[in-house]
Amino acid sequence: MIKFSYEVPESEEEYTATRSLDMTVDSEQSVYDIIEAFSEFLKASGYVFKGRIEMISEEEAETEDQIILKQLLDALSDDVKAFRADT
Numbered sequence: 001m002i003k004f005s006y007e008v009p010e011s012e013e014e015y016t017a018t019r020s021l022d023m024t025v026d027s028e029q030s031v032y033d034i035i036e037a038f039s040e041f042l043k044a045s046g047y048v049f050k051g052r053i054e055m056i057s058e059e060e061a062e063t064e065d066q067i068i069l070k071q072l073l074d075a076l077s078d079d080v081k082a083f084r085a086d087t
Contacts, residue, residue: 001024001025001026001027002024002025002026002027002034002037003022003023003024003025004021004022004023004024004025004037004038004041005020005021005022005023006020006021006022006041006045007019007020008020016046021041021044021045023037023040023041023044025037031055032055035053035054035055036053038053039052039053
């Protein structure tokens, strides 16, 4: 059995009648069903997001990280060029 648990911080108690949230999931479920249950737990805890949580391979993660890093470096390079042009 897998248990997700959330306690509302005292500083946020005035905004909700909920004090805690507990969700249990059968550990015999597939990892994809557990990820889906965790997503629902996050939403029930007050997190708002569009999309879904996915499990990706390490190779896919590394490739995505490299793509994001290249995009950030390209954007930074463009910013440096624009800064130099302004000075």
